[in-house]
Structure formats: C-alpha cells, structure tokens
Amino acid sequence: MPELTFKNLSKSFGSHVVIDAFNATIEDGEFLVLLGPSGCGKSTLLRMIAGLSEITSGELLFDGDRANDWHPRQRGVAFVFQSYALYPHMTVRANIAFPLVMDAFKKWYHLPIVNAVARRRLMKSPDIAARTENIARQLELDSLLDRRPASLSGGQRQRVALARALVRNPSLYLLDEPLSNLDAKLRTQMRSEISALHHKVGKTFVYVTHDQVEAMTMATRIIVMNKGEVQQIDTPEGIYNNPANTFVARFVGAPPMNLVPVTRKGRRLATSNAQAWNHDGELPDGERLIFGVRPEKLQFLAWGQGRMPAQVAVVERLGAETVIGCRLVSDEHGGTTNLVENDLVFVRISGNPRTKINEQCSLDYHAEDVVWFDAHTQTRIPVRAAAPALV
Amino acid sequence: MTSTIALSIFRYVLIVALVAFAGFPIYWMASTALSANSELYSTGQVPWPQLQKLPELISAMAGVPIGRWLFNTFLIACGTTVLSLLLGSLAGYALSRFRFRGRGLVGFLLFMTQVVPEALILVPLYAMFITLGLLNNLMGLVLANVGFSLPVAAFILKSAMDSIPYEIEESAIIDNCPRFGILSMIVLPLIMPSVAAAAVIAFFAGWNEFLFASTFLMDRSLWPTSVGLASFIGQYETPLSAVMGAALLFSVPAIVFFLLIQRQIVAGLTAGAVKG
Amino acid sequence: MTPGSSKWLSGKGKAIAPYVFILPPLAYLAVFMFWPLARQMWLSLTDTRLTNPNGGSFVGLENYQWLFDDPEFYTTLNVTVLYAAVTVVLGVALGTISALAINRPFPGRPLARAIMLFGWAVPNVAASLIWLWMYNERSGVFNDMLASLGLDRVSWLTSTHMAFSSIVAVTVWQVAPFVMLVVLAALQSVPDEVREAARVDGADALSVFRAVTLPHILPSLQLVSLLVAVWSIRRFDIIYLLTGGGPIGSTSTLVVKIRQTAFESHELGVASAYGAIGLILALLVAFVHFVTDRRRQKWMAQ
Numbered sequence: 006m007p008e009l010t011f012k013n014l015s016k017s018f019g020s021h022v023v024i025d026a027f028n029a030t031i032e033d034g035e036f037l038v039l040l041g042p043s044g045c046g047k048s049t050l051l052r053m054i055a056g057l058s059e060i061t062s063g064e065l066l067f068d069g070d071r072a073n074d075w076h077p078r079q080r081g082v083a084f085v086f087q088s089y090a091l092y093p094h095m096t097v098r099a100n101i102a103f104p105l106v107m108d109a110f111k112k113w114y115h116l117p118i119v120n121a122v123a124r125r126r127l128m129k130s131p132d133i134a135a136r137t138e139n140i141a142r143q144l145e146l147d148s149l150l151d152r153r154p155a156s157l158s159g160g161q162r163q164r165v166a167l168a169r170a171l172v173r174n175p176s177l178y179l180l181d182e183p184l185s186n187l188d189a190k191l192r193t194q195m196r197s198e199i200s201a202l203h204h205k206v207g208k209t210f211v212y213v214t215h216d217q218v219e220a221m222t223m224a225t226r227i228i229v230m231n232k233g234e235v236q237q238i239d240t241p242e243g244i245y246n247n248p249a250n251t252f253v254a255r256f257v258g259a260p261p262m263n264l265v266p267v268t269r270k271g272r273r274l275a276t277s278n279a280q281a282w283n284h285d286g287e288l289p290d291g292e293r294l295i296f297g298v299r300p301e302k303l304q305f306l307a308w309g310q311g312r313m314p315a316q317v318a319v320v321e322r323l324g325a326e327t328v329i330g331c332r333l334v335s336d337e338h339g340g341t342t343n344l345v346e347n348d349l350v351f352v353r354i355s356g357n358p359r360t361k362i363n364e365q366c367s368l369d370y371h372a373e374d375v376v377w378f379d380a381h382t383q384t385r386i387p388v389r390a391a392a393p394a395l396v
Numbered sequence: 397m398t399s400t401i402a403l404s405i406f407r408y409v410l411i412v413a414l415v416a417f418a419g420f421p422i423y424w425m426a427s428t429a430l431s432a433n434s435e436l437y438s439t440g441q442v443p444w445p446q447l448q449k450l451p452e453l454i455s456a457m458a459g460v461p462i463g464r465w466l467f468n469t470f471l472i473a474c475g476t477t478v479l480s481l482l483l484g485s486l487a488g489y490a491l492s493r494f495r496f497r498g499r500g501l502v503g504f505l506l507f508m509t510q511v512v513p514e515a516l517i518l519v520p521l522y523a524m525f526i527t528l529g530l531l532n533n534l535m536g537l538v539l540a541n542v543g544f545s546l547p548v549a550a551f552i553l554k555s556a557m558d559s560i561p562y563e564i565e566e567s568a569i570i571d572n573c574p575r576f577g578i579l580s581m582i583v584l585p586l587i588m589p590s591v592a593a594a595a596v597i598a599f600f601a602g603w604n605e606f607l608f609a610s611t612f613l614m615d616r617s618l619w620p621t622s623v624g625l626a627s628f629i630g631q632y633e634t635p636l637s638a639v640m641g642a643a644l645l646f647s648v649p650a651i652v653f654f655l656l657i658q659r660q661i662v663a664g665l666t667a668g669a670v671k672g
Numbered sequence: 673m674t675p676g677s678s679k680w681l682s683g684k685g686k687a688i689a690p691y692v693f694i695l696p697p698l699a700y701l702a703v704f705m706f707w708p709l710a711r712q713m714w715l716s717l718t719d720t721r722l723t724n725p726n727g728g729s730f731v732g733l734e735n736y737q738w739l740f741d742d743p744e745f746y747t748t749l750n751v752t753v754l755y756a757a758v759t760v761v762l763g764v765a766l767g768t769i770s771a772l773a774i775n776r777p778f779p780g781r782p783l784a785r786a787i788m789l790f791g792w793a794v795p796n797v798a799a800s801l802i803w804l805w806m807y808n809e810r811s812g813v814f815n816d817m818l819a820s821l822g823l824d825r826v827s828w829l830t831s832t833h834m835a836f837s838s839i840v841a842v843t844v845w846q847v848a849p850f851v852m853l854v855v856l857a858a859l860q861s862v863p864d865e866v867r868e869a870a871r872v873d874g875a876d877a878l879s880v881f882r883a884v885t886l887p888h889i890l891p892s893l894q895l896v897s898l899l900v901a902v903w904s905i906r907r908f909d910i911i912y913l914l915t916g917g918g919p920i921g922s923t924s925t926l927v928v929k930i931r932q933t934a935f936e937s938h939e940l941g942v943a944s945a946y947g948a949i950g951l952i953l954a955l956l957v958a959f960v961h962f963v964t965d966r967r968r969q970k971w972m973a974q
Contacts, residue, residue, distance in 0.1 A: 077569050110572075411774060421806065483700050484697065515926075515928075543704040658789065
C-alpha cells in the first residue's frame with residue numbers, strides 16, 4: 006500500500022509552467038480530491054502520478070522510493086479517464102478482462118493469429134472469467150457483458166470504466182473528472198457509488214474534479230489548486246470554514262463566500278462607498294481588509310434592524326431554502342439609496358419567505374463567523390477565536 | 397425558362413457522352429471476348445456481346461494459361477499487401493504518435509517515393525537482385541513493389557490513427573499492454589476501415605504491376621497476368637477473344653474493389669501529397 | 673492533454689521508442705528504394721553495361737555529355753514535358769466537367785458514376801490491350817466507324833502525328849475519373865447557403881461557379897494536378913505497350929527511354945543519366961506544388 010510523497014514536483018511545457026513546486030503527501034486509504042478550475046494543472050498532476058506525463062523536476066515517491074521514471078505498469082495504478090477511454094472494438098467483458106489478460110500476456114503472443122487465440126483462451130480461463138464476472142456483478146453490469154461500449158448509456162460506460170479499474174485490484178486509484186460527462190441526476194448517484202466503493206475496497210483514491218460539490222461530498226482531504234500552485238490542503242470542513250485565501254473562499258461553496266473589501270478605522274468598517282458599521286468582535290491589524298462571511302451565516306432582516314442596509318436583487322427559491330442576492334446600499338438616513346457594490350451579497354435562509362425584488366432590507370452577522378483576508382495578499386488573516394465568550 | 401431547359405438538356409447530353417467515353421472500352425472488351433472469334437482481324441466484329449457464345453469463349457480461353465497467371469498475380473498481390481501493411485503500420489504509427497528528431501525528414505522521404513518513377517530504380521534493383529539471387533523470383537518482385545506501396549499505406553494509416561484519442565492508448569498502457577500490443581490490439585482494430593483501404597490499394601498495386609514483373613521475371617511459369625497478357629501484344633496471331641476474356645477476368649476484381657472503397661482510395665492517394 | 677506530453681515509455685526507453693517503430697520501414701526503404709536511387713545516380717557516372725551490371729568504371733559526366741549531344745534526348749524531354757502538361761490540362765478539365773455534370777442528383781446517377789470510374793479501375797495492361805484493339809488500323813472499331821462513314825482509315829498508333837494524341841486520349845480516359853472523385857469530394861464541401869446567397873444576390877450560374885464553387889475546389893484541383901503530372905512522368909506500361917515509344921520517338925517519354933536504353937541497348941550508364949533527369953523533373957513538379965501550396969495557405973490565412 007503506497008504512501009505518495011511529492012517533493013517540489015514541477016511540470017512545464019517549454020517555458021510555460023503548469024505545476025510549480027508541488028509538495029504534499031497522500032496517505033494510504035485516503036480519498037484525496039484535487040480541486041481547481043480547468044487548466045490549473047490538476048489533471049497533469051494525476052497523469053504524472055500514473056506515469057503518463059513526464060516529471061520536469063522534483064521527486065515523486067512511492068513509499069519513499071523515487072518513482073519518477075517508473076513505467077505505469079510498475080506503479081500498480083488504475084486510471085479512470087474523463088472520456089472513460091473504453092476500447093470501442095471490444096465487448097464489455099473483454100474491456101473489463103483486458104488488464105487481467107495483459108498481466109498474463111507472453112512475448113510470443115504478439116504473433117498474429119496466436120494473439121487472437123491466446124487472448125480468447127485467457128479470457129475464458131477460470132480465474133480471469135470469475136474475476137471479470139464478479140466485478141461485473143458488483144457494478145450491475147452482468148447483463149451487459151456481451152454488448153459493446155457504443156450501445157451503452159453514459160452511466161453504464163462509466164461503470165464499465167470503473168470495473169476495468171477495479172478488476173486488477175490495484176492499490177491506487179486515479180480518477181480524472183470521471184463524472185463530468187454525466188447528467189446531474191446520474192452524477193449524484195455515481196458520487197455516492199464511488200464513495201461506497203472507496204469504503205469497500207479501502208484503497209487510496211486520488212480524484213480530480215473542478216466540481217466543489219464532488220470534492221466536499223467525497224473527499225477525506227482536498228487539495229485546492231489554481232494556476233499550478235497549491236492553494237490549500239485540508240479536510241473538507243477546514244477548506245470550507247477556514248479558506249486559506251480569497252480564491253479558495255470563492256471556489257468552494259455555492260453560492261460562494263461573500264467577500265466585501267472594507268477599510269478599517271478603529272472598530273469601524275467602511276465599504277468603498279459611504280456605508281460603514283461597527284464591528285463587535287476581534288479584528289485583525291491592518292487597514293485594508295476583506296470581510297468574508299458564508300451566505301448561511303448572514304442574517305436577513307427587515308430594513309433598519311441589521312448593521313448592513315441592502316436591497317434585494319435576486320431571489321432563488323430552491324424549495325427547502327432560499328438564496329437571496331442583495332446589493333449593499335448606503336445613506337440609510339436619506340430617502341434615496343445609492344448602490345455600493347456591484348457584487349451581490351448572498352444570503353441563504355431556510356424556508357420560503359415572501360421576499361420581493363427591490364425590497365429594502367438589512368443584513369447582520371455574528372463576529373465569530375467572519376473570516377478576514379488581507380486586501381493586498383488575498384490570504385486569510387487568522388484572528389484569535391472569541392474564546393472569552395464562555396467567561 | 398427556356399435557358400434552364402436548354403441547360404438541363406445540355407447536361408444530360410454531356411452525361412451521356414461522358415458515360416459513353418468512359419464505358420465504351422470496357423463494353424468493347426466484353427463484346428470482343430464474347431464474339432468468340434479467332435479471325436476478328438479479317439472479318440470484323442459484331443458490335444454487341446453475343447452471350448450465347450460464352451461456352452465457346454470458355455473453351456477458347458483454355459489455350460491461355462490464365463489460371464496460372466492469376467495465381468501468380470494473387471501471390472504477388474498478397475505478398476505486397478502483407479509486407480506493406482506490416483511496415484506501413486509501423487511507419488504510420490511512429491509518424492502519428494511521436495514527435496521525434498528526423499520526423500520531418502521521414503515524412504519527406506515517404507513523400508519522395510510517391511514522386512520517383514519506378515523506372516528509375518529499375519536498373520540498380522536489377523543489379524542488386526542478381527547479386528541477391530532475387531531475379532526471376534516472386535519474392536524479389538514483392539520486395540520491389542512494397543517500396544512504392546508501403547508509403548501509401550503509411551500515410552493512410554497515419555491519418556486514421558490521428559483521429560484516435562490518446563486516452564484509449566494511455567488506458568492500454570495503464571492496463572499493462574505491451575508496446576507493440578497497443579498497435580496490434582488497440583490501434584489497428586480501431587481503424588479497420590482504413591486498414592482495409594490500405595490493404596486494397598497495396599493489393600491492387602501488386603495486382604496491376606507490370607514494369608518490375610516484366611523486367612525481373614524471365615520464367616514463363618512465374619509470369620503474373622499483366623506480363624502474360626502483354627506478351628500477346630505484337631504477336632502475329634493473337635487469340636483475341638480469349639485474350640480479352642482473360643483481360644476481363646483480370647479486370648473485374650480491380651473494378652469491383654475500386655468501386656467499393658473509392659472514397660478511401662482517393663483519400664489515401666491524396667493524403668501523402670497534402671502532408672509531405 | 674497535449675499530445676506531445678504523452679509519456680510512452682519510462683525513462684531511457686522513451687527516447688528510442690519512436691525509432692523502434694520507424695526503423696524497420698525506414699531500413700526497408702533504405703535498402704529497396706534509397707540505396708537503388710543513390711546507386712542509379714552513381715551508375716550514371718559509369719560506363720556500366722547490362723551484361724555486367726555490377727562492373728563498369730567511372731567515366732565522369734561522359735554519359736551526360738553524350739546525352740546532351742544527342743538530339744533524341746531533347747525529343748524525349750520534349751515529349752515528357754508535353755505529355756505531362758497535356759494530360760494535366762485535359763485530365764483535370766474532363767474530370768472537373770464530369771464532377772460538375774454528376775454532382776447534382778439525377779435518375780441513374782449511381783450507375784453513371786460507376787461507369788465513369790471504369791477507366792481508373794481497370795488494370796493498365798488490360799486497358800492497353802483493349803485500346804490497342806480499338807486503335808487497330810485494319811479492323812479496330814474506330815477505323816470501322818470511319819469506314820462506315822466513308823472516311824479514310826487513320827494510323828492511330830503508327831503515324832507520328834496521331835500516336836501522341838492517341839496515347840493522351842487513353843491517359844485522359846484513365847486519370848479523369850480520379851480527378852472527378854477528388855473534385856466531387858471537394859464540391860460536397862461547398863456550403864449550399866453561400867451558393868444560394870449568391871444566387872439570391874442575382875448572380876447567374878457562371879458567376880456563382882466562379883465566385884463560390886471554384887475557390888472551394890481550387891486547392892483540390894491543384895493537388896490533383898500535381899498527382900496527375902507526377903503520374904504522367906512515372907507512367908510506363910500504357911505507352912510502352914501501345915507504341916513502345918514510337919514511331920520515331922514521338923511518344924518516347926523518359927521512363928520508356930530508360931527501360932529501352934537499359935534493356936534493349938544495354939547501356940546502363942546512359943539509362944541512369946536519363947533517370948537522373950527524370951528524378952529532377954519529378955522533384956521539380958513536387959517543389960512547384962509545395963511552393964504554390966504554401967503561398968495559397970499564406971494568402972488564405974491573411
């Protein structure tokens with residue numbers, strides 16, 4: 006069971022740097038999700054683990070052994086491709102059995118005719134046939150074994166790809182956006198199936214996705230990447246509650262964390278326009294800050310009841326909960342309201358309130374729910390937790 | 397209105413003329429064969445095929461060793477096909493999948509072979525075959541033919557391989573498939589139509605070939621159909637019907653296959669020139 | 673991901689991998705194509721004779737000297753260039769007309785199309801046989817037709833003023849179908865909307881052809897012209913079987929001359945010198961194609 010270690014791993018195509026000095030350790034049995042927008046280098050990283058892409062510099066260690074130049078087959082990995090990469094000319098059975106047949110392949114089977122005979126023989130050998138059918142049964146593919154990939158639905162193809170990965174019983178599973186070609190409903194279903202699979206086989210999974218919901222629901226740990234650089238490595242809770250920087254804060258969560266640039270003067274916070282209010286909790290040093298708060302932590306109140314006056318711009322009713330997008334407004338004394346920020350501030354509340362667009366309202370928050378970022382570096386500024394609250 | 401009618405009449409007249417020009421020689425070949433007359437030179441020919449004379453034609457053709465010739469032709473064509481596909485798939489795969497030093501040069505060399513007249517290497521090959529004992533030998537003929545059909549096969553297979561997603565091959569790598577296995581078990585089965593096209597082109601290149609065969613094969617028993625049929629030219633008394641019958645027999649497979657996969661053949665023959 | 677990033681084999685093996693694949697075909701071509709080519713260049717500088725093809729001594733440019741002093745050489749060069757040029761013009765013209773004629777559907781189109789491809793599909797030797805018989809002076813079908821019209825018989829293949837045209841007719845019969853297929857494929861890529869838009873704008877059939885259709889098929893025409901020209905320079909069997917290069921060299925192209933000089937006059941050195949000229953000619957055609965192709969692509973990119 007390998008423990009994967011990356012030491013200053015880098016990848017560049019010519020002068021274009023795709024991954025810059027990646028450092029991390031993936032422990033045995035983990036479900037690690039590489040999360041990031043497209044082009045952030047996460048797929049390249051996965052391909053380097055598999056041995057499909059060359060490592061430009063740095064080291065990749067399998068249980069402490071340098072594996073940079075190992076052939077994919079030495080690494081004992083299974084790879085599920087985004088496009089599934091099933092062999093279109095083979096039946097489902099032959100697709101699933103292919104890795105097993107290859108493991109038993111001898112040099113002289115390369116001869117034409119011998120090749121076809123040998124492969125058919127191997128596929129029918131009791132061991133391979135049993136393992137193929139066993140995996141097929143687990144993934145409910147037993148009725149499709151003699152069909153070809155072209156006649157399968159997207160979800161079925163996905164399952165064949167998983168079966169082909171599972172059948173060799175490898176110690177490391179690499180999955181490259183395996184659900185991105187499925188429709189939303191099927192994606193939810195496959196998400197839980199893959200999670201269940203991970204629990205069952207108890208092996209290490211490295212899963213690449215740009216979908217933060219997949220990351221949050223499946224991962225034991227997440228690595229958030231952007232432009233080839235690691236933004237944060239943490240558990241889903243850690244990533245969600247304490248994002249390392251504004252990128253992570255915006256990328257994880259739907260709708261994302263509200264980020265409002267503010268100027269601090271003593272305990273008073275001022276937005277770029279005239280709006281200002283007094284903060285009641287701990288405040289970091291520095292003058293120019295970014296005030297971050299999750300939508301579900303904001304309170305949606307009537308006009309004048311909260312510290313942040315606002316106007317409703319969007320109402321999204323999701324049934325059990327409602328997401329309201331508000332614009333912060335200034336001049337609570339005069340009759341007119343001036344819009345402050347173009348960015349909407351989102352509030353997530355349960356139930357289905359009768360809120361109308363353009364309605365005047367106000368927002369408020371608890372000091373301990375606020376995450377602070379430096380306006381210049383965009384990184385989080387840790388603030389001592391409001392420990393005295395107990396006293 | 398009248399001009400469009402005139403135009404469409406003109407079009408049909410044109411089509412009829414073109415069809416007549418293209419089809420008449422073949423029609424005449426059949427008609428000559430079925431006249432089953434050994435004295436055509438003096439008596440002239442009935443312009444329509446006389447199907448009732450088919451038995452006479454068949455018995456006349458017994459005088460031409462067409463069976464032997466077709467068998468030799470078939471052997472040459474098969475050898476050319478197998479060797480061209482074997483080497484052409486390797487070259488096509490290397491050109492399609494690898495960026496290596498000298499790739500441009502290899503492409504250019506392959507293109508060159510499409511420009512070089514066969515007659516140009518006739519003399520050196522002749523000298524070489526004497527040394528190697530390949531003169532008057534079907535294998536030697538195949539070796540000479542493949543030099544010209546291998547690049548065509550390589551270009552056809554390369555452009556077909558270009559359309560296979562890399563992920564399928566990478567998946568095979570992960571599945572522990574050996575290097576050549578990826579080519580033989582994954583890539584080639586996936587581009588079967590193009591492999592078939594390349595095979596047909598190579599097969600009929602060997603089937604139709606005349607220059608090398610007429611130069612390298614002295615032994616009558618080794619002659620392919622092309623050389624055998626050509627040997628009647630200039631002879632004082634030619635069994636014309638029988639020869640035309642044999643020529644027809646020789647042409648039918650080529651016509652059938654060319655018509656069946658014309659599109660792939662055209663794509664294959666133009667592929668090399670587009671990407672040198 | 674990026675194709676080039678695919679890492680095929682581990683470590684050191686990776687650098688050799690492409691050569692493992694390219695080496696066998698390349699070695700084959702080296703032995704059976706490029707070595708003979710190089711050797712043929714060498715032979716052209718020797719006085720090698722067929723009776724002793726591996727002997728012969730270096731004579732410098734003597735063979736070329738001999739060639740350039742021989743009026744037959746200029747006839748041959750002339751015939752070759754003229755033959756290539758005429759077959760390109762007529763073959764491409766007839767092929768394009770055929771393609772335009774059958775591009776739009778009409779009853780019987782598949783059959784007409786199939787028949788129009790016969791010339792291309794028939795093996796050269798079979799084609800030579802039938803044309804030889806049709807051209808036959810005493811009882812060939814062409815002269816029979818002329819006779820029944822009360823006209824004089826024509827020496828299709830044995831008179832200096834007819835032989836060249838007769839050969840060209842057979843060649844056009846063979847290459848026009850190929851041109852037709854290429855042009856038909858190109859015509860299918862002409863968007864109907866553009867053609868209709870031009871027609872709506874009041875353009876007549878000829879203007880539509882010149883403004884819309886022709887630019888679309890032009891690259892294909894150029895490509896097919898190259899192929900037809902190269903094939904004409906390479907073509908041996910039809911000419912050799914129909915006229916043998918005669919009468920008086922009026923249909924003697926370079927390749928026919930090479931074979932005759934080598935295997936009938938046994939002068940391998942001179943034959944190789946002819947071959948060198950042939951190679952230069954073929955490469956020249958390919959070069960012109962590449963230059964114009966690149967220029968056109970540049971022009972299209974602008």
